[in-house]
Each structure stands twice: as structure tokens, then as C-alpha cells.
Amino acid sequence: MLAKIWDQHVIARISDDTDLLHIDRHLLHDLGGSRGLLDLKSRNLPVHNPELTFATPDHAISSAHGRAGTTKVGLELLEELRAETSASGITMFDLDQPGQGIVHVIGPELGLSLPGCLIVCGDSHTCTHGGLGALAFGIGSSELAHVLATQALIQRRPKTMRVKFEGKMSACVTPKDLILALIGHIGAAGGTGYAVEYAGSAIRDMPVEGRLTICNLSIELGAKMGMVAPDEKTYEFVRGRRYAPHGALWDRAVAAWRALPSDADAVFDREVTIDVNTIIPQVTWGISPEHVVGVDGHVPDPQDIEDPVRRTAIETAIDYMGLKAGAPIAGTPVDWVFIGSCTNSRLSDLRAAAAIARGRKVAAGVRAWVVPGSEIVKREAVAEGLDKLFIEAGFEWREPGCSMCLAANGEVVAPGERSVSTSNRNFIGRQGPRARTHLASPAMAAAAAISGAIADVRMMER
Amino acid sequence: MPKAFTKLNAIAAPIMRSNIDTDVIIRIERLVGTSIRGTLGKWAFGSLRYLPDGSENPEFILNREPYRNAEVLITGPNFGCGSSREGAVWSLQESGIRAIIGSGFGDIFFANCFQNGILPIMVDKEIVDGLAMEVEHSQGAGRVAIDLEEQTITSPSGKVHRFEIDPRRRAGLLKGLDEIELTLQRDAEIRAFQAADRKDRPWIHFARDQARDHA
Numbered sequence: 261m262l263a264k265i266w267d268q269h270v271i272a273r274i275s276d277d278t279d280l281l282h283i284d285r286h287l288l289h290d291l292g293g294s295r296g297l298l299d300l301k302s303r304n305l306p307v308h309n310p311e312l313t314f315a316t317p318d319h320a321i322s323s324a325h326g327r328a329g330t331t332k333v334g335l336e337l338l339e340e341l342r343a344e345t346s347a348s349g350i351t352m353f354d355l356d357q358p359g360q361g362i363v364h365v366i367g368p369e370l371g372l373s374l375p376g377c378l379i380v381c382g383d384s385h386t387c388t389h390g391g392l393g394a395l396a397f398g399i400g401s402s403e404l405a406h407v408l409a410t411q412a413l414i415q416r417r418p419k420t421m422r423v424k425f426e427g428k429m430s431a432c433v434t435p436k437d438l439i440l441a442l443i444g445h446i447g448a449a450g451g452t453g454y455a456v457e458y459a460g461s462a463i464r465d466m467p468v469e470g471r472l473t474i475c476n477l478s479i480e481l482g483a484k485m486g487m488v489a490p491d492e493k494t495y496e497f498v499r500g501r502r503y504a505p506h507g508a509l510w511d512r513a514v515a516a517w518r519a520l521p522s523d524a525d526a527v528f529d530r531e532v533t534i535d536v537n538t539i540i541p542q543v544t545w546g547i548s549p550e551h552v553v554g555v556d557g558h559v560p561d562p563q564d565i566e567d568p569v570r571r572t573a574i575e576t577a578i579d580y581m582g583l584k585a586g587a588p589i590a591g592t593p594v595d596w597v598f599i600g601s602c603t604n605s606r607l608s609d610l611r612a613a614a615a616i617a618r619g620r621k622v623a624a625g626v627r628a629w630v631v632p633g634s635e636i637v638k639r640e641a642v643a644e645g646l647d648k649l650f651i652e653a654g655f656e657w658r659e660p661g662c663s664m665c666l667a668a669n670g671e672v673v674a675p676g677e678r679s680v681s682t683s684n685r686n687f688i689g690r691q692g693p694r695a696r697t698h699l700a701s702p703a704m705a706a707a708a709a710i711s712g713a714i715a716d717v718r719m720m721e722r
Numbered sequence: 723m724p725k726a727f728t729k730l731n732a733i734a735a736p737i738m739r740s741n742i743d744t745d746v747i748i749r750i751e752r753l754v755g756t757s758i759r760g761t762l763g764k765w766a767f768g769s770l771r772y773l774p775d776g777s778e779n780p781e782f783i784l785n786r787e788p789y790r791n792a793e794v795l796i797t798g799p800n801f802g803c804g805s806s807r808e809g810a811v812w813s814l815q816e817s818g819i820r821a822i823i824g825s826g827f828g829d830i831f832f833a834n835c836f837q838n839g840i841l842p843i844m845v846d847k848e849i850v851d852g853l854a855m856e857v858e859h860s861q862g863a864g865r866v867a868i869d870l871e872e873q874t875i876t877s878p879s880g881k882v883h884r885f886e887i888d889p890r891r892r893a894g895l896l897k898g899l900d901e902i903e904l905t906l907q908r909d910a911e912i913r914a915f916q917a918a919d920r921k922d923r924p925w926i927h928f929a930r931d932q933a934r935d936h937a
Contacts, residue, residue, distance in 0.1 A: 403834075
């Protein structure tokens with residue numbers, strides 16, 4: 261599938277393994293979008309295809325009601341994005357408009373992200389869009405300017421890896437648990453240099469929103485791109501969305517998309533198979549997504565590790581996280597719960613968290629936030645009454661954006677405090693200086709909020 | 723416009739922990755702003771460089787002599803994993819780093835280095851570990867020499883290691899080429915591709931005003 265989509269986008273061959281590729285969709289956000297547009301302006305270059313470029317503020321805006329507390333620089337970046345997109349003829353989905361939200365939530369939701377499409381964005385979690393059968397990857401500021409100026413990018417063809425998730429997911433096990441288990445299995449560099457295709461019965465059975473979550477964490481595996489072959493579920497998901505093709509064009513597009521999946525005899529540079537039947541809800545204990553265990557697991561004991569480099573790494577992680585070597589991970593008290601981010605902020609994620617929160621109360625001393633991924637997700641959730649359900653349970657219901665996933669808007673977990681987060685990175689200081697982050701699924705996060713500690717969601721299922 | 727890179731003979735600092743991510747290289751709040759370039763050097767590795775009270779952490783290698791003047795980093799596996807923030811590269815560049823030697827890098831970070839005239843060199847872990855050991859034995863006095871033309875690293879004791887690099891990347895660094903200018907020379911090809919693709923995949927291509935109508 262990688263080869264098929266790749267070849268369709270080759271404008272010119274640069275060398276044996278490197279091509280100039282056409283970019284179908286370019287998404288801009290408030291942290292780097294205006295910087296790229298201003299870079300072009302300073303070079304006296306126009307935007308090559310403003311109609312293929314879309315912008316929205318997500319990183320630096322406050323998630324508080326009325327966007328209260330957006331920092332001075334956050335407001336400056338927002339104003340700059342408004343001014344520069346308007347000057348270039350780029351569509352921007354502004355605050356409070358349907359279409360605003362985390363770039364990786366709005367792309368699929370608006371039908372901008374399509375199967376077979378090549379999508380880039382100045383954000384590493386652009387791999388998310390691969391869940392629709394798109395080729396999507398994150399780029400830096402220089403490449404972002406290159407795409408604005410040329411609508412093309414020079415890329416070296418990656419190696420290919422297929423990960424087959426085979427079997428049935430047990431109760432309370434979610435796509436987040438599958439992908440965390442994979443990262444634990446092959447490591448945070450296991451996918452470096454590869455484009456990963458996720459396959460197998462569990463992926464075929466999985467709704468599209470779950471596939472987006474799986475692909476979202478490809479970069480935590482080291483893989484810049486992750487993808488799932490499009491199928492009937494994909495077409496049903498895309499059909500009727502605002503920017504998706506309609507009428508006769510829809511039929512033509514679907515016919516083309518049906519040719520995208522890998523052929524039966526396709527060869528991959530690496531193959532991995534994961535037995536889904538044995539996976540239980542996962543939670544990270546350390547400072548890399550590969551530091552992950554089942555919720556019935558324990559913090560590792562460095563004394564059990566022979567390799568001195570690995571032992572030191574694990575000691576550093578345990579020390580940073582303020583945990584005890586060998587202790588069970590369940591029962592670890594938490595101060596914060598964050599339900600949101602481009603990983604887990606879609607309607608199905610909020611429903612899964614709500615199913616655990618319903619009729620219960622957030623434990624004393626815990627602050628729990630729900631930050632929907634987009635304005636549209638927010639409105640759909642409100643229409644179902646999820647906002648009221650969360651508020652009654654003691655959660656804070658917030659405005660859409662990236663918020664506390666990376667704390668770019670100043671929304672931080674305080675130093676030394678512990679958070680269970682549905683986001684994608686438990687790096688040192690990710691949620692704020694010296695903040696301690698445990699990654700988990702929305703249901704596990706809700707269970708932690710109610711319990712006041714990392715808890716096995718399977719005990720709380722109704 | 724990236725600076726050219728040809729040769730370097732410099733102090734090298736080993737930072738050997740695996741999975742040093744771009745959040746550790748530069749914290750996000752240093753990158754939120756409209757004019758951040760030129761301010762980032764002192765914030766590179768901020769969470770390692772400074773203690774919670776803001777003072778320098780004397781144990782962090784880049785706070786110690788002679789490593790304070792390092793222009794080369796010798797790094798553990800998967801250096802620069804995580805976010806696409808090019809600010810990670812800018813902060814290293816502004817703190818004086820010009821080359822990074824390691825056994826593996828985050829893919830996006832690796833590409834971002836070349837865009838800024840920084841040379842990331844991927845070699846076997848044994849070579850990385852050997853270089854780190856030699857540098858540590860010399861307490862930083864032993865310099866590491868890098869020759870991009872010859873594709874060699876020379877260790878403090880004079881061992882020469884050859885490294886591989888994408889020829890296009892090598893040529894770009896040696897001459898300090900501007901990729902945008904190069905690609906714009908192919909604009910006729912880009913436009914021809916788009917014209918043909920508009921027939922093959924009309925659902926991809928919006929009219930200039932159509933995208934706005936949808937909104």
C-alpha cells in the first residue's frame with residue numbers, strides 16, 4: 261500500500277530511493293503556521309496552493325470557557341495565524357466554528373483527510389491520518405515552508421513494516437492498549453525508518469476512530485508514518501463529510517481507493533504479529549512510551565537488569581517518576597487526570613470515559629479534565645449529554661484544543677504531581693516541568709479519576 | 723539558508739542516555755512565541771542543564787569544562803525521538819553544536835538537522851560507544867575530527883571510521899544549498915503533475931474559491 265500511494269505522488273525521481281512528492285493536504289496550526297507563512301513572505305514567495313492548505317488554532321489557545329487565560333504569546337500567535345492565512349487565501353477554522361480543533365481530529369472529521377491522500381503538517385502526530393488509508397507524516401519548520409512554497413516535498417522512501425494484531429479484544433481493552441502493548445514489545449525505536457501498516461483481524465474489526473488512535477502512536481514507535489488499509493468502514497466514515505467528494509465523484513474516488521490495499525503477496529521489510537487475546541489494559545510507568553506494563557504489572561526492579569546502560573535508564577525513569585522499584589503500578593495515587601489530545605479526544609473516546617464516570621464521583625484531591633478534540637466533537641458530545649454527565653461526576657468540561665497534552669498553552673501539571681493522561685507522550689516535563697505522566701486509555705483514565713489512583717478498569721465495568 | 727558544512731575538529735560531549743526526546747532537548751514553552759530565533763541556545767537541554775531553582779546543574783556535561791565548548795554531541799540510541807519541533811535543532815545550533823554522532827535518530831529530527839546545516843552521523847553502536855569512551859578517558863581534551871567530503875570521523879586516538887550518508891544530503895550540506903530554490907526550479911514539473919492529477923483524482927484538487935465555499 262505504501263508503494264501504491266507513494267508512486268501516485270511522484271512528481272520527479274531525485275535518486276534511486278528519493279522522490280519529489282506532491283502534497284495533497286497541508287494542515288497548519290498556531291504554533292508554526294504563521295511562522296512558515298512569514299518565512300515565505302520574507303523571501304517574496306507566494307503560497308503555491310492555498311486551496312490545499314487549511315489552518316486552525318489548537319496548541320497555544322486556552323481550553324478554559326471563553327478561552328479565558330490564553331497567554332499573551334498565545335493570542336499573538338492566534339492573531340498572526342488569522343492575518344497571514346487571510347492574506348494568503350488559506351481557509352482557517354477559527355475559535356467556536358465547526359471545523360476548529362486539534363489538526364489531527366479535524367482533518368478526518370471534515371473529510372479533508374481521504375484514503376490515498378498525502379497529508380503533511382508541522383506536527384509529528386500527523387501519522388494519525390493514516391488510519392483512513394492516507395500517507396501522512398509530520399514535518400519540521402523548514403519542510404513546512406518548502407511545502408507552502410512548492411506544494412511538494414523531497415522524501416526518501418521508508419522501509420516497510422507490517423504489524424498484524426490478531427485475535428479479539430477483551431472487555432475494557434481499547435485501541436490505545438493495543439498500540440501501547442506494541443510499543444512495549446518492539447520499543448520506542450522499533451519503527452524508526454519504517455512506514456508501518458497495521459493489519460490483522462483486530463484492525464479489520466476496529467472502527468475508524470480506533471484506527472486513528474493506533475496510527476497516532478506510530479511516531480512513539482519511531483515510525484513517521486502509520487497506516488491502515490481502507491475498507492467499507494473507512495468509506496462509511498468518510499461519506500458525506502464536508503470536504504469529501506460527493507455524487508459521481510464519490511463513486512470514482514471509492515473505486516480508486518479499493519485498489520489501494522496491499523496485494524496478498526506484498527512483501528514487507530519487517531513483520532510483527534501481536535496476539536490481541538492476551539492484551540489487558542495498559543499503563544506506562546516511566547518516561548518513554550516503551551516503559552509500559554499491563555495494569556496488573558509492576559514497576560521494574562533495576563536490580564533484575566544486567567545491562568548497565570539499561571539499568572541506569574530504568575533507575576533514572578523510576579527516580580523521575582517517584583515510584584518504588586518492584587511496586588505494583590495499580591494503586592499509585594494520582595493528582596490529575598487528562599482526557600483529551602489527538603490520540604483520544606474523539607466522540608468514541610469520550611463515550612468510553614463517560615461509561616466509567618456515569619453515576620460516580622471524581623475522588624477527593626484529584627483534578628480531572630475532559631478536553632474534546634474539536635468543536636464538532638464538543639457539540640456532538642453535548643447533544644448526547646456527556647458534558648452534564650462529566651460535570652456531575654466532578655470532571656471539568658473544557659473547550660477543544662491540545663491543552664495539557666504538551667502544555668504549550670500554559671496548562672500544566674504542577675511540579676512533582678502525577679497525572680494519568682490519554683495523550684501520547686510521558687516524556688520528562690511533557691505536561692509541565694517535573695510533571696509525572698502515566699499514559700492510558702480514556703476508560704483507564706476515568707477509572708483513575710474515580711479511584712484517586714491508577715486502577716484496573718476491568719473492576720469498574722458495569 | 724543553511725550554512726555549509728565541510729570539516730570540523732572539535733570538542734565532543736557524550737550524552738549517552740537512550741531515547742533523549744525533543745521535549746528534553748527544548749521545552750515547548752521556549753518555542754511558543756513570534757520571535758524565538760536567537761533565544762534558544764541557553765535553553766537546549768534545559769531540564770538537564772538547570773536545577774529546579776534555576777541555577778546550573780554542575781553535573782550536566784555541557785556545564786563542565788571543556789565540554790561547555792563542545793561542537794559535537796555523541797549520543798545514545800534514538801536521539802531526537804518524539805516531536806517534529808525544529809526548535810530542537812535550532813536550540814542545539816544556537817548553543818554551538820554542529821554535528822551529532824549516534825547509532826539512531828528520530829526520523830523527523832534527523833531530517834530537520836540537514837535543513838539547518840547540522841550534520842547527523844549514523845554509525846554502529848560500537849563506534850559510538852568507542853568514541854564516547856575515548857572522549858571520557860581524555861576528560862574531554864581529545865578532539866573528534868569530522869570530514870564530510872571524505873565521510874570520516876577520526877577519534878581522539880586517531881582511529882578513522884567511515885560513515886555513510888545520503889549523497890543528496892551530503893551535497894546539500896557541502897554547498898549549503900537551499901532546497902526551496904532547487905525545487906522551485908522544477909515548478910513546471912509540479913504544475914504538469916497537478917494538471918494530470920486533476921484529471922485522475924479530481925476529488926483532491928479544489929478550485930481556489932471552492933475550498934472557501936465549503937467553509
